[in-house]
Amino acid sequence: MASPSKGIKTWFVESLWSGISELYSSSGIEKSHVMGSISVPKKEFGDLGCSIALRIAKAQGMRPSDVAKALIEKIGKNDLVSDVRETGGYINISLNVKEYSAQVLGGIEKDGDSYGSSKLGEKSKVLVEYPAVNPNKPWHIGHLRNALIGDAISNIMDFCGYTVEREDYIDDLGLQIAESLWGYESLGGKPDKKFDQWLGERYVEVNKVMKEKRLDDQMGALLKRMEDVGSRESLLARQIASKCVDAQYETACRYGVYHDVMIWESDIVKEKLLKKSLDLALRNGALEKRESGKNAGCIVLDLNKVRDMAKDFENPEETDKIIVRSDGTATYVAKDIAFHMWKLGLVDASFKYKHIGKEGGRELYSTSSEGKDMDFGKADLVVNVIGSAQRYPQLVLKAVFSLMGHEKEAERIVHVAYGEVSVEGGSLSGREGGWMGSGKAFTADSLLNEATSKAYEATLESKKIVKENVQDIACAIGRSAIRFEFLKVSPHKAVVFSWKSALNFEGNSGPYCMYTFARAKSILKKAGYRRMELDKINLDMIEHSYDFELIKLLGEAQEVVEKSAQEYSPNVIADYISLLTVNFSKFYESMKVIGSGGAQDARLRLLDAYVQVTKNMFGLLGIDAVESM
RNA sequence: GGGCAUGUGGCGUAAUUUGGAUAGCGCACCUGGCUUCGGACCAGGGGGUUGCGGGUUCAAAUCCCGUCAUGCCCGCCA
Numbered sequence: 194m195a196s197p198s199k200g201i202k203t204w205f206v207e208s209l210w211s212g213i214s215e216l217y218s219s220s221g222i223e224k225s226h227v228m229g230s231i232s233v234p235k236k237e238f239g240d241l242g243c244s245i246a247l248r249i250a251k252a253q254g255m256r257p258s259d260v261a262k263a264l265i266e267k268i269g270k271n272d273l274v275s276d277v278r279e280t281g282g283y284i285n286i287s288l289n290v291k292e293y294s295a296q297v298l299g300g301i302e303k304d305g306d307s308y309g310s311s312k313l314g315e316k317s318k319v320l321v322e323y324p325a326v327n328p329n330k331p332w333h334i335g336h337l338r339n340a341l342i343g344d345a346i347s348n349i350m351d352f353c354g355y356t357v358e359r360e361d362y363i364d365d366l367g368l369q370i371a372e373s374l375w376g377y378e379s380l381g382g383k384p385d386k387k388f389d390q391w392l393g394e395r396y397v398e399v400n401k402v403m404k405e406k407r408l409d410d411q412m413g414a415l416l417k418r419m420e421d422v423g424s425r426e427s428l429l430a431r432q433i434a435s436k437c438v439d440a441q442y443e444t445a446c447r448y449g450v451y452h453d454v455m456i457w458e459s460d461i462v463k464e465k466l467l468k469k470s471l472d473l474a475l476r477n478g479a480l481e482k483r484e485s486g487k488n489a490g491c492i493v494l495d496l497n498k499v500r501d502m503a504k505d506f507e508n509p510e511e512t513d514k515i516i517v518r519s520d521g522t523a524t525y526v527a528k529d530i531a532f533h534m535w536k537l538g539l540v541d542a543s544f545k546y547k548h549i550g551k552e553g554g555r556e557l558y559s560t561s562s563e564g565k566d567m568d569f570g571k572a573d574l575v576v577n578v579i580g581s582a583q584r585y586p587q588l589v590l591k592a593v594f595s596l597m598g599h600e601k602e603a604e605r606i607v608h609v610a611y612g613e614v615s616v617e618g619g620s621l622s623g624r625e626g627g628w629m630g631s632g633k634a635f636t637a638d639s640l641l642n643e644a645t646s647k648a649y650e651a652t653l654e655s656k657k658i659v660k661e662n663v664q665d666i667a668c669a670i671g672r673s674a675i676r677f678e679f680l681k682v683s684p685h686k687a688v689v690f691s692w693k694s695a696l697n698f699e700g701n702s703g704p705y706c707m708y709t710f711a712r713a714k715s716i717l718k719k720a721g722y723r724r725m726e727l728d729k730i731n732l733d734m735i736e737h738s739y740d741f742e743l744i745k746l747l748g749e750a751q752e753v754v755e756k757s758a759q760e761y762s763p764n765v766i767a768d769y770i771s772l773l774t775v776n777f778s779k780f781y782e783s784m785k786v787i788g789s790g791g792a793q794d795a796r797l798r799l800l801d802a803y804v805q806v807t808k809n810m811f812g813l814l815g816i817d818a819v820e821s822m
Numbered sequence: 823g824g825g826c827a828u829g830u831g832g833c834g835u836a837a838u839u840u841g842g843a844u845a846g847c848g849c850a851c852c853u854g855g856c857u858u859c860g861g862a863c864c865a866g867g868g869g870g871u872u873g874c875g876g877g878u879u880c881a882a883a884u885c886c887c888g889u890c891a892u893g894c895c896c897g898c899c900a
Contacts, residue, residue: 229840
């Protein structure tokens with residue numbers, strides 16, 4: 194778990210801090226300020242810089258350069274540091290190229306596939322939920338964004354030492370499913386394509402019919418029967434939903450998105466989890482049943498009790514939030530409350546699980562009426578990857594937890610509110626059929642087909658690979674290109690999808706990074722490279738140039754991974770991969786490796802390190818490290 | 823009406839949490855580079871009053887106040 198970059202920063206901070214404590218203890222500067230003032234400056238200033246003297250100077254009424262110089266006097270020796278100096282009030286240090294390189298390269302060798310990992314989440318179990326798509330349509334590109342973010346966050350947290358449980362929530366009881374069931378029975382027709390696609394198209398048709406005929410009452414009654422355990426409707430709904438989920442998971446599998454367990458909404462009802470949870474909430478007064486007024490017969494959250502919990506609840510015109518309808522059926526929020534009670538182990542109820550299969554080396558289980566007991570759930574931390582549109586219900590959920598006396602647990606529910614995906618023409622509505630598009634469909638399947646066929650064309654031209662591998666490599670490139678494209682943007686930003694940029698394989702893209710990786714691999718192969726002991730390599734041949742820039746970057750992996758985990762932002766990793774790639778390209782373009790005489794061993798070793806770190810980072814985003822393309 | 827999020831060269835995006843050195847990068851555009859370790863590449867160039875207006879500060883994309891625009895939410899939908 195060596196992190197050279199962290200090591201040197203810690204030393205820098207400690208050195209400065211002891212100087213500050215001695216000379217400027219009255220300035221009110223705290224250690225965290227010092228940490229925050231460290232940055233990587235422009236190359237000409239050094240390898241690491243610190244602006245704290247500017248801040249101290251202000252507090253003390255002194256000149257920044259005088260403060261900086263005084264602090265520099267107090268900084269002790271460090272083998273990793275070759276020079277400390279003051280420039281314009283900044284304290285800049287230069288690293289000892291040889292020593293620092295040895296540390297970075299040694300760390301990468303020692304940790305190998307776990308280089309960059311962290312113990313941030315040790316002994317902590319996190320349950321990550323994604324993408325929870327209704328089982329009545331194919332995944333569209335918005336669902337895909339959710340799934341990829343969830344998958345990457347899971348990978349990253351896993352790398353940070355958390356025990357990660359990847360969970361999917363199958364909402365097979367909502368009104369949407371009632372409508373799909375109605376369509377399935379009333380519209381006729383036989384599935385003549387991938388089932389999720391076919392069912393999704395049915396659903397769009399149902400909504401057209403519903404615009405002409407008022408079927409609300411019928412749907413309500415159907416939904417009610419679906420919630421009756423053992424009814425014909427409940428069995429049929431589950432059956433159809435199940436078939437649809439199978440089709441959706443085919444897509445997930447193509448993208449390399451996997452889960453550990455599927456939780457079916459109908460099982461939350463069936464296993465009395467819902468009833469137990471609501472009873473608990475009613476008993477301790479967090480929720481209450483209205484006997485009269487406009488919400489008579491409903492179980493509600495009295496918003497007057499939670500006004501101070503979030504600004505969202507401050508509007509006095511809103512009084513009750515309906516949790517259970519007057520006809521006794523549960524709203525989405527009700528089921529989500531119950532579900533989260535289970536997730537955090539706050540209710541004495543559990544599911545039975547059956548084994549579904551093995552995908553991507555991962556065993557998949559599903560809740561089921563029959564099966565065995567397993568220890569899913571009871572997590573320390575819950576991460577929900579859900580669209581930002583659902584902020585309000587997520588807040589309601591937390592408010593109910595707080596009212597029940599579970600403030601701490603409420604804080605352990607994290608809503609990763611990702612910005613929704615739209616297309617130039619409008620929304621991707623499942624109901625209106627926006628996802629169907631007019632030419633190419635905006636489905637995850639269709640996008641992958643496009644990306645793969647584009648990759649196929651490019652791959653065919655490659656002279657580096659044999660024909661029988663072309664198809665496999667094209668699939669890997671297509672899938673990775675999309676993953677990178679979706680993950681490089683900060684999750685909370687809304688995205689307008691465009692085919693042109695999704696299928697861009699140049700510049701800051703997955704294929705560019707993969708290609709550069711393959712080149713590095715190819716050089717190692719050509720050189721007949723075999724890793725030798727570090728102390729037999731002449732590291733004096735590392736210059737203070739592109740080679741060392743790359744080494745410094747490689748040393749930062751752990752900090753990058755931790756930041757990405759703490760902020761639930763896979764784009765931090767994507768950025769880092771881009772940086773690594775660009776830096777490697779510059780190095781490779783300007784400094785010869787094979788045939789560079791005495792520098793060859795050191796440079797090959799640098800390639801080796803770049804390959805290892807890039808591979809580790811690729812793994813976090815689910816990008817395939819193909820060796821030739 | 824209230825709440826939340828976003829606003830950075832033509833387009834897209836990073837840095838905003840913790841205020842610091844010339845706002846980083848990609849696409850597109852212009853110039854140059856393949857008998858050279860793999861051109862899905864590299865080098866160089868043009869293009870920015872960080873939505874707008876105030877304020878705090880030696881220093882603001884970053885903090886504060888105001889304002890505008892866009893999207894979403896505020897349902898016995900999910």
